[in-house]
Amino acid sequence: MSGSEQGAGRGSSGPRCIAIVGPFQSGKTTLLEAILERTGAVARAGKVADGSAVGDSGAEARAHAHGVEPNIASVGFLGERMTFIDCPGSIEFLHEMRAVTPACDAAIVVCEQDERKLPALQVILRDLEEAGIPRFLFINKIDAATRRVHETLSLLQPASRTPLLLRQIPIWKNGIAVGFIDLALERAFVYREHAASEVVEIPAEEVGAEREARYSMLERLADYDDALMEELIEEIEPPRDQVFDDLRKELREGHATPVLFGSADRGNGVTRLLKAIRHEAPGVAAVRARLGVAEDGPPLAHVMKTIHTAHGGKLSVSRVLRGKVKEGDVVIGSHGAEARVAGVQRLTGASMGREAEAETGDVLAFARLDGIATGDSFGVGKTPPRAVASVAPPEPVYTIAIATRDRKDDVRLNAALAKLTEEDPALIVKHTQEAGELRMSGQGEVHLKVALERLANRYGVTVDRREPVIGYRETIRSKATVRGRHKKQTGGHGQFGDVVIEVEPLPRGAGFEFVDRITGGVVPRQYIPSVEHGVREALDSGGLGFPVVDLRVTLTDGSYHTVDSSDMAFRAAARLAMADALPKCNPVLLEPIHAVEIAIPTEAMSKATAIVTGRRGQILGYDSRPGWDGWDILKAQLPESEMGDLIIELRSATSGVGAFTTSLDHLAELSGKPAEAVVKRGGVAARHA
Structure with a gap:
């Protein structure tokens, strides 16, 4: 290693924690396997296709041939410990990434030259940008590249709100990338299969391209370094240490996203990626600063993931932000739960290895922390710590x-x-x-x-x-007055209750009203609550078989028996009266209508509007999505019965990234054949769409 590289690595504090993220099937798990092989953690890289990868060790992940939860592996590289967390790429499991990344030092964003995955890349980069996570972009599958690297950069830049900073250019031979030139080191490397690249002289035919690309990189760095800008103006070659210092600074301060490339499947570009992480990624001190955690204080850790194992019980995978935590320590969570650490485990996929303690920067699994959940923080001591990086779960779709x-x-x-x-x-x-x-x-x-x-x-x-029950309701359109009498004689005390009620419609959304207009004591005071109780019971299923809403029931008359009347009798009389009245009040079916806001890439707007209108939806309007270039928000109203698989169709039309939020807006009349079909199915069963 050169002196400049060593200088770039100074100031490291504790083990690194790096998230591996990226769009679905971009090669994240394959990259983790390549890292494990390159660092000697495994003898041979596993394959996702044959179920031998460490990163897809779960039965469900292997059944679906893609990650469905974070997978963790720790390695040693040039004397430093690094923990890599391979996060799922599917939008359906993006919440798993969001729970992990706040306590990470940096992220490797794995992508490829596929414009269909740009929306997903934008979503992931946006999450990292808003959380302030430093990030490297690793363009995978360079061995199958069909675009020149600058074309690829132009393709990917719209997905990132920070400038993409090219750190390498490929060396091409017969249209295939056979190596690369590192623009910071000014060295050329030739790929070797599943081995570190070999250093070679920069090919003569690439010297011009290298100088041009390096100058472009230095110009970008000079935006935040006046001394470097002066050197460029005066055509002075900047010292290599200065270049590395600027690269590290711009990554850590979020001014640029460095771009490297390689082939995870062949193990190409992996060593340079690891060295970039080692030299430039911040350590746990920067995480503390980002999360507002003081350097001094009792031991503190943040829970990134909770796992329930078959034999080991509950494990809380956590990043230690400060101090040391060991087996037997009594810890307290951010919500006040106390627990004793029953064990400390280091995870590599599904494998576990016992550790004596966890030090600052470590990512380890702590056993039996009951009452402490994902997103919580916990510390050693008696005072509950603040939850430093809790992430609210996404709204269900x-x-x-x-x-x-x-x-x-x-x-x-x-x-x-x-x-x-x-x-x-x-x-x-x-x-x-x-x-x-x-x-x-x-x-x-x-x-x-x-x-x-x-x-x-x-x-x-x-x-x-x-499919879940749909919340159909019914209401009435007209008024009716009926009598309900419950009379039964079975020996001894009988049962007698007699009521006259008036049933009338109310405006939509008004709910239910019960009015007592009894005069002269024809229904004694103590029985009137029972009449209301019976009426409310009858509203559970009206003339069409659904819960009844938006009506007023007025008790106007009735009679009683001094011996045989009872609360039960008047409840029964009220139910009889309602059963008679509701079919006479011209009942009508109501279906729930939801207000929906759909977030989609702009180019998918026509497909989204067709999906909504095809589901009996009403388009209310659309606008650009605030802060999201190339995205729109479509506002609409949709019947609840049409929303069951809406997310499936939306994602199919939007390369997997469509999303929506929804809330019940109102009830609307449903008539004609659709209403007849619902009622025909009858009762509770009819509420299934």
Whole structure:
């Protein structure tokens, strides 16, 4: 290593933590395998295709042939420890990346020369930019490149709000990249299969291109270095140490995103990437500064991921931001939960190795931290620390209803779901009383499919799934007055209740009103609450078989028996009266309408509008997405019955990046054949879309 390279590496503090992120199937896991092989952590790089990769060690990841959760591996490189966290690339699992990156020193963004993946790249870069995470862009699959590198840079630049800073140029031979020239070192390297590149003289035919590209890099660096700008103006060659200092500074301060390239599958460009990380990425001190954590104080760690293992129980994968944490320490979480560290483990994929303690900068798994969740912070001591990097889970966009095939499995299901939702905060499970169903919501079809596979694979609980109940309602259009009488004699005290009610419609959204207009005590005061109770019970299912809304019921008359009347009798009388009245009030079906805001790349707008109108939706308008170049927001209203698989169709039309937020807006009348079809299915069953 040159003196300048060594100087560029000075000031490292503690083990590094680097996230590997990027669009779906860009080669992140393959890059991790190449890093493990290059650093000697594994003898031979595994393959995603044959299920031998460390980064896709879970059964669900291998079943789907892509990452579905972060995978962690620690390596040693030139005397320093580095932990790499391979994050899923699918938008459905982007929340996993968001939970990991705040405590990372930097990120490697893996991408390729594929314009179809630009929207996904933009989403990922935007997340890193807003979180202030320094990032390297690694253009993968250079061995299959079809564009010149400057064309690729022009293609990728719109995805990044910070300038992309080219650090290398390829050496081409017969249209194939056979090596590269490092613009900072001014050295040429020739690729070797699954080995470090060989240093060679810069080819004569590449000298001109190298000088031009290097000057362009230095010009960019000079934007934030007046001394360098003067040197360029005066045509003075800047010292190499100064160049490395500027590269490190611009990365750490977010002024530029350095761009390197290679082939993860062949192990090309990996050593230079590792050296760039070692020399230029900040350490844990910068993470503390970014998160507002003081350097001095009791030991502090941040939980990046929660894992429930088959035999080891709960593991909290955490970055130690300050001090040391060891087995047996009593820690307290940011919400006040206390726990004793039952063990400290270093993870490499699915493998674990016991450690005596975790020091500042380490990413290790702490056992049995009950009550401390992903996104929490914990410290040694009695005072709960502030949660330094909590990330709110995303709003769900896809929902299913689930039920065990055997009721005796319900207890096991509840226990398993508690563990799954603790591992994955974006997985939301709720029981809806009205529909009588258990609903699972998440970020898409694959997200929920993986959750159900985990239920079966890890906990032995198999469930049936179906579309959730749609919240249809009904209301009335006209008025009716009816009498309801409940009279029963079975020996001894009988049952008697008699009411006259007037039922009339209210404006949409007004809800339900009960009015008491009894005079003369024809219905005693103590029974009137029972009449209202009976009326409300009858609203659960109206003349069409659905819950009834927006009406007023007025109790106008009735009679009672001094011996046989009771609360139960008047409740029954009220239900009878309502059962008679509602079909006479010209009932009409109402369907829930949701306000939807859809975020999409601009070029997909025509497809999105077609999707909305094809689902009986109403377009309200669209506008550019604030702060997002090349994106729009489409505002619309959509029936709830049309939203079940909306996210699937949207993502299909937007290279996987379409997203939406939704909220119930109002109830609208549904008539004609669509209403007849819903009512024909009858009762609660009719509420299924």
